[in-house]
Amino acid sequence: MNVLKKYSTINYGIALLFSVWCCYSFTNAQKPITAKKNDQGKIILKLNLVFNEQALLLGNKAYINASGDSLIVDEFKCYISTLRFFNSKNQVSSEPNSYHLINAEDSSSLTISVTKIPAGNYIGLNFNIGIDSTTSVSGALDGALDPTKGMFWAWNTGYIAAKLQGRSKKCNTLHHAFEYHIGGYLQPYHALRNIDLKLQNLKVESGKTTVIELKVDVAEWFKTPYLIDLSKTNNVVLPNKEAITIATNYSDMFSVSKTRDPF
Amino acid sequence: MKRKKKHIGFALLTAILGMLSFMPNREPDIKFVIPKGWPKPVYNFAGNTLTTNGFKLGRALFFDPLLSRDSSTSCSSCHLQFTAFTHVDHSLSHGINGLKGTRNSSTLFNLAWNTSFMWDGGVNHLEMQPINPITNPVEMDSKLEDVILKLNHSPHYKKLFYSAFQDSVITSKYLFKALAQFTVMFESYNSKYDKVSRKEKGFEFTAEEQKGYAIFQKNCNTCHAEPLFTNHTLKNNGLALDPELNDVGRMKITQNREDSLKFKVPSLRNITVSAPYMHDGRFRNLDQVISHYTDGIIHSSTLATELKQKISLSAEDKKNLILFLNTLTDKEFLFDMRFRNYLNN
Secondary structure, eight states: HHHHHHHHHHHHHHHHHHHHHHHHEEEEETTBOOOOOOOOEEEEEEHHHHHHHHEESSSSOEEOTSSOEEEEEEEEEEEEEEEEEEEEEEEEEEEETOEEEETOGGGEEEEEEEEESSSEEEEEEEEEEEEOOOHHOOOOGGGGGGGGGSSEEEEEEEEEEEEEEOOHHHHHHGGGEEEEEEEEETTTTTOOOOEEEEEEEEEEEETTTTEEEEEEEEGGGGGSSSSOOTTTTEESSSHHHHHHHHHHHTOOOOEEEEEEEEO | OOHHHHHHHHHHHHHHHHHHHOOOTOOOOOOOOTTOOOOOOSSSSGOOOHHHHHHHHHHHHHHHHGGGGTTTTOOHHHHHHGGBBOOOOOOOOGGGGBBBSSSSSOOOOOOOGGGBBBTTOBBGGGGGSSSSHHTTTTTTTHHHHHHHHHHTTTHHHHHHHHHSSOSOOOOOOHHHHHHHHHHHTTTOOOOOHHHHHHHTOOOOOHHHHHHHHHHHHHHTTSOTTTTTOOOOEEEEEOOOOOTTTTOTTHHHHOGGGGTTEEEEEOOOOTTTOOOBBTTTOOOOHHHHHHIIIIIIOOOOOBBGGSSSSOOOHHHHHHHHHHHHHHHOOOOOOOOHHHGSOTTTT
C-alpha cells in the first residue's frame, strides 16, 4: 500500500514536471528573440555552388552524376525563402520579407546578407527551398518574386522553386537537353522543402558580421533517395510526381561548410 | 454689339466646359459595388486600393497594342465590351499574325468573385491572369521583361504609372495591379433579371420569361447558381472530346485523371450577346447549347453528377428558357462609357 502510494506520488511528480516542461517549451517554442536596437549583428551567407567536389561552372564543364552519366549544366536557379536563425532556447530570429533568388549566372546572388540579428549564440539555420503557398496565391509581387525573373509559371500559377537545365548524351532529346523546373504549391504535388541546418554555437555580436559558408551540391539532384536516370527523366517542367521526387532529392543539397566568427 | 458677342462666347465656353465635365473619361466613378444579397468578393482590394489614376492606367493598358510583340494586338482585340468582353463570332480566338489559340476567349465581368481564371482554372489570382495572353505565342507573344522595358521607355506611361503608384520605376507588379483595377470594375448587376429580383418599379418578367426562369431553376441553377450564375466549379458537362484540339481541360493543370474534360462553369450573365459557346466555341447559338444538354451529353466517368440524368425539355420549354436567358443581358454594363477606349483622346 505504502509502496503504491509512493509510486503514485512519484508518478504525480513526474506528470507535474512533464506538464511544466511542456508549458515551458510551448511558450518558448519559436518565440522571437527580442533585442535592443544597438545589440544586433549581421550574418552573411556565402553560397558555394559545386557538383560533387568541383566548383559549378556553367556551359562547358562536364560532371558525372550518380548514375555515372556525363552532363553539362547550363542553368541553375533556386529560391531560398523564410530564413530563420535559432538559439539554444529554441527562440528564433526571422528575416522579414525573406525571398532570395539564387542564380549561378549572377555571382551577387550567391551572397545573402541578413541584418538586425539579435546578438547571441545560434545553433540552427532554417529556410525553405521554394515559395510558400500563401505567397503563391497573393497576386502580383515584385523584387525576387517578379515574374520577369523567369521563375514563374503563368498558365498554372505558381513559382518554380528550383531550376536546373543542361545537356547529356544520355538524353534522347533535342540537343540532348534536360530541363528540370521543379515547383508546385498544391497537394499532392507540393514541392516546397524545409531545410534545417545545425550551427556550432554561432556567435552574433553587436555591430559585427558573422559569415556562414554554405555548400550547395547540385549533384544531389540526381542522387538520393531516388537515383535519376537521364535517359528517362529529362523533362520535368510542371508540378507532378517526378517533380516531387527531384525536390526530395535536392532537399539535402545544402550543408554548412565553414563559419567565420564576428569581425 | 461687341458686348453681346462676348456674352455668346462666354455662354458657349460654359456650355463646352459643362459638357466636358459630363464626359466620363474625365473622372470615372470607380466605386466598387457589392450588390445587395451577393456574396463577399474573393478579390483582396486591401492589396490593391482602387484609385482613379490606377483605373485609368489599367484602361490605357487594356486597349494598348504596345503589350504585344509587334504592337498589333491588345487585350481588347479579343475582349470587346459590347459582347461582355469576349470575342464575338470567333470560336477560337486569334492573336498575333492571325494565329489561332485552342480556346474561346472568356467573357470578363464580376471578376472580383472568381476563385480561379482560365477555362481550366489554372490561374489563381486576377492579377496573375494577364501574363498569359501577354506572353502566349499565339496571343500577344511578348516577353514580360520586354513589355516592362517598353513601358519604362515611354514618357507617357512613366507619367501614368507614377500618378497611379507614386513610383518612378515601372515593374510588372504595377502593370498587373493597374490591369486588375480596370478589369475588376467590369461589374454586371443591372440586367432585367436583376431589376425584377430587386422588385424595381416597371420591371416584371413576361409569362414566358417566368416559365423559363422556373425551367432554369429546375435544371441549370446548381452549377449556374444565382446571383452570379456560376458556382465557380470545374465540371465535365458531357462535351465530346475534339480529337484535333485534344483539350482535356483541368487535367492539364492537376495531372489527375479525375479532372479529365473538366472546364470552368461560365456565368450565364450576358449569355445572349456572347456567342459562340463552350471552351472551344463549338456552339454558335443557344439552341445548340440547350440541345446539347437535352440530347447530346456524352457519358463518361468524370461527367458532372448533375447531368447523369437526362434533361427533357419540350420545344416550348426551350423557347421559354432562352427568353429567360435574354433577361440576363445587362445593357448598362455593355454600354458603360467608363470601359471605352480613350487611348487617342
